Amino acid sequence: MENNKELPKFAVLQLSGCSGCEVSLLNSEEWINNVNLVYMPLVVTTNKIPDGVEVLLVSGGVRTDEDIHNLLKGRSRAKKLIAVGTCALSGGVAQIRDEHPARESFVQSSHRLRMPDMLPHGYPLDKYVTVDLYLPGCPPTPELFMTALKDIEGVKIASIVCQECGRKKLQDMRPTTITGMRSGVTLPDICLVNQGYFCVGTSTRGGCGALCTRPGHACVGCRGPANPYLNKEPSFVLDNLRKVFTRMTDIPEEEINEALESPWLSLFLDQFTDYTQDETLPTRTKDKFI
Amino acid sequence: MTTITYPLSRIEGHARVVIDIHDDEVFRADFQAMEMRGFGHYVRGIPAEQITVIVPRICGVCSTAHQVASVKALEDLFGVVPPPLAEEIREVLLLGQLIQNQATSLFIFTMPDRVNASSLFELSESEEGKARQFSLAQIALRIRKIGTDLISLAGGQFIHPIKTTIGGVTSGIPRSKADEMIKAIDELLPVAGELVDIYWDLSLKMGDRIGSWGDDEPTYYLASTEADDFRLNSKRLRLMCPEGRECQNFNPHEYESYLQVEDSAYSYAGISSFRGEIMRANSLARINLTNSFGTPKADSFLKRFVETFGRPAHAIMFFDICRGIELVYALEKARQMLEKDLEHGETEVGYTPRDGVGYGLVEAPRGPLLHHYEVENGLIKSADFVIPTVHNMLAIRRALMVVAKRYVSVDGIDSELGRAVGRVVRAFDPCIACATK
Numbered sequence: 001m002e003n004n005k006e007l008p009k010f011a012v013l014q015l016s017g018c019s020g021c022e023v024s025l026l027n028s029e030e031w032i033n034n035v036n037l038v039y040m041p042l043v044v045t046t047n048k049i050p051d052g053v054e055v056l057l058v059s060g061g062v063r064t065d066e067d068i069h070n071l072l073k074g075r076s077r078a079k080k081l082i083a084v085g086t087c088a089l090s091g092g093v094a095q096i097r098d099e100h101p102a103r104e105s106f107v108q109s110s111h112r113l114r115m116p117d118m119l120p121h122g123y124p125l126d127k128y129v130t131v132d133l134y135l136p137g138c139p140p141t142p143e144l145f146m147t148a149l150k151d152i153e154g155v156k157i158a159s160i161v162c163q164e165c166g167r168k169k170l171q172d173m174r175p176t177t178i179t180g181m182r183s184g185v186t187l188p189d190i191c192l193v194n195q196g197y198f199c200v201g202t203s204t205r206g207g208c209g210a211l212c213t214r215p216g217h218a219c220v221g222c223r224g225p226a227n228p229y230l231n232k233e234p235s236f237v238l239d240n241l242r243k244v245f246t247r248m249t250d251i252p253e254e255e256i257n258e259a260l261e262s263p264w265l266s267l268f269l270d271q272f273t274d275y276t277q278d279e280t281l282p283t284r285t286k287d288k289f290i
Numbered sequence: 291m292t293t294i295t296y297p298l299s300r301i302e303g304h305a306r307v308v309i310d311i312h313d314d315e316v317f318r319a320d321f322q323a324m325e326m327r328g329f330g331h332y333v334r335g336i337p338a339e340q341i342t343v344i345v346p347r348i349c350g351v352c353s354t355a356h357q358v359a360s361v362k363a364l365e366d367l368f369g370v371v372p373p374p375l376a377e378e379i380r381e382v383l384l385l386g387q388l389i390q391n392q393a394t395s396l397f398i399f400t401m402p403d404r405v406n407a408s409s410l411f412e413l414s415e416s417e418e419g420k421a422r423q424f425s426l427a428q429i430a431l432r433i434r435k436i437g438t439d440l441i442s443l444a445g446g447q448f449i450h451p452i453k454t455t456i457g458g459v460t461s462g463i464p465r466s467k468a469d470e471m472i473k474a475i476d477e478l479l480p481v482a483g484e485l486v487d488i489y490w491d492l493s494l495k496m497g498d499r500i501g502s503w504g505d506d507e508p509t510y511y512l513a514s515t516e517a518d519d520f521r522l523n524s525k526r527l528r529l530m531c532p533e534g535r536e537c538q539n540f541n542p543h544e545y546e547s548y549l550q551v552e553d554s555a556y557s558y559a560g561i562s563s564f565r566g567e568i569m570r571a572n573s574l575a576r577i578n579l580t581n582s583f584g585t586p587k588a589d590s591f592l593k594r595f596v597e598t599f600g601r602p603a604h605a606i607m608f609f610d611i612c613r614g615i616e617l618v619y620a621l622e623k624a625r626q627m628l629e630k631d632l633e634h635g636e637t638e639v640g641y642t643p644r645d646g647v648g649y650g651l652v653e654a655p656r657g658p659l660l661h662h663y664e665v666e667n668g669l670i671k672s673a674d675f676v677i678p679t680v681h682n683m684l685a686i687r688r689a690l691m692v693v694a695k696r697y698v699s700v701d702g703i704d705s706e707l708g709r710a711v712g713r714v715v716r717a718f719d720p721c722i723a724c725a726t727k
Contacts, residue, residue, distance in 0.1 A: 018350040019303065019351050020351075020353065020449040020450060026394075027448070029431060041299040042300070043300060044300070046299060141447070181456055181457060182640055182642065184638050184641065211447040215460050217455065222450075263344065264343050
């Protein structure tokens with residue numbers, strides 16, 4: 001809490017994002033007591049990242065020239081850079097997917113009054129700078145922030161969401177259609193896939209504590225692909241999900257395929273795999289992921 | 291012509307104040323949003339039922355309000371009525387958000403202005419000052435955490451919550467968890483009251499030094515809470531006219547005949563008005579439109595407020611003080627609600643999707659938030675988000691003009707101006723991510 005000059009200098013830079021990561025970070029009391037917070041416009045009167053920053057957290061995607069400028073400046077002044085949140089890793093949840101018709105409507109209406117100069121695409125941080133650690137999540141929980149800020153060697157993160165969910169997968173409860181919330185009944189303790197939800201926890205990186213699935217909401221994949229799918233092309237994750245639903249349900253193939261095209265999947269899971277299609281981006285290794 | 295630009299910190303998002311001075315006179319004072327979220331475009335064409343997961347991402351500070359407004363809009367559209375227990379749990383969720391937001395605005399965003407620090411976490415020079423600030427910050431963060439814990443409990447997670455779904459909520463609140471929260475509130479409610487007192491006094495003291503924050507002119511006030519029922523899971527909008535009379539009362543689906551929403555030429559955010567007239571939303575609007583909270587501590591603060599400052603009260607500095615009253619109310623009300631059984635009973639009902647038009651209203655910390663969707667063939671054809679910060683845009687602009695005129699004269703530009711514009715903007719607690727949805 002105290003702005004002790006002996007503590008390591010710590011900075012938080014927000015690019016194009018929603019502030020959710022910052023708000024989550026504010027709940028990590030342990031952190032706030034142990035750093036000298038020199039830059040975080042949300043809570044500190046500052047306009048400039050000073051030199052000699054030990055750790056720089058960057059949230060949000062790169063959408064504007066200003067984002068690029070701030071990111072490069074920040075990187076040059078910090079020893080260690082941690083990319084936090086889905087946007088920083090994927091370019092931004094706001095873009096859904098570039099080929100989506102909504103994108104067109106946005107670009108068309110950008111002629112109306114003033115609009116910021118936007119890049120043709122939202123980019124992840126590692127398109128421009130070296131990232132020392134990746135912390136995906138929308139947003140990452142305070143606990144994950146704490147883990148990321150410690151020495152991560154030997155830290156074990158649940159490989160997939162199911163590991164922390166605790167809902168039981170049943171052999172004989174096979175839905176024939178995706179009903180989602182329409183049924184109006186969510187049984188406790190039983191796997192959401194068995195109950196007709198399009199839950200993607202089986203392919204999604206764990207560590208979140210299964211915050212969504214435990215109370216009964218399908219996982220939408222905000223932590224991105226689990227380790228085996230890092231650096232794999234998008235179809236790899238989708239194939240895995242297809243297999244899960246074929247094995248656990250009697251939902252017709254066309255319906256599964258349609259669900260795999262869902263915008264909420266592209267919002268998270270696809271976005272992470274997009275980077276594998278861009279040859280200018282570095283390979284991300286699992287030892288750099290929390 | 292001289293142009294001065296003040297980048298702003300301790301608010302949500304990227305924004306700045308730009309003041310043009312011509313011949314020692316203030317020519318223009320604008321509040322500019324510097325980013326663009328664009329969700330109104332991105333969500334076109336997506337399956338309607340998926341929008342409730344996507345739109346909270348407009349803003350991590352206000353995600354709770356967006357999620358509930360979104361679900362309510364689809365419930366309106368599908369013709370589904372959630373069970374009473376679900377409505378109660380949603381109210382607890384929104385109270386959690388009010389606590390979180392008002393504590394953040396009061397202590398993290400605006401308290402530093404009152405103690406002349408750059409942040410709540412800044413080291414003060416004297417040992418005494420240091421100790422005081424340290425404990426103040428600790429307590430402030432603990433009160434804020436009650437809010438985030440309540441959101442987690444009623445919403446699943448405290449940013450981008452998920453428990454509110456079309457037809458109700460996915461699960462109730464277990465007795466043991468409710469009891470833990472009650473214990474935490476009992477411990478911190480008296481402290482919160484004291485902190486609000488301190489904040490109140492500090493604000494008035496600062497007022498003695500610098501006058502009111504600028505712009506005390508009577509204006510219209512917009513809120514969706516009721517005069518004697520401060521329910522945030524709200525149903526109707528109310529408008530108070532400048533002389534203090536409630537002069538309009540309307541349904542969400544009628545909003546377009548009362549509220550005029552336009553793009554602005556100087557900012558990436560839009561502006562809204564009551565048929566062209568400047569209005570204000572947020573804490574001061576609600577307090578002006580509230581007769582009673584129905585909880586003892588908040589009502590005694592309300593009485594003190596009305597007796598001291600009158601009704602309606604117009605000075606901008608009151609926005610911050612009103613946030614303090616609401617913080618106390620939300621803690622008291624959440625405690626009351628957690629006493630009830632929120633664990634057993636029907637939490638959700640089924641539904642069948644259909645096409646049409648739907649409206650979802652909630653009272654967000656910054657004012658009435660309205661989602662308006664049109665669904666065709668199961669897909670979102672258009673989505674409108676009527677944003678609380680946008681209701682305040684004209685009021686912010688007018689207030690900045692007043693304050694700029696105060697500090698710019700033939701003698702030059704008073705160095706206080708930079709701090710003054712920060713205080714004015716923070717009083718409205720704007721959210722730029724939402725405003726540029």
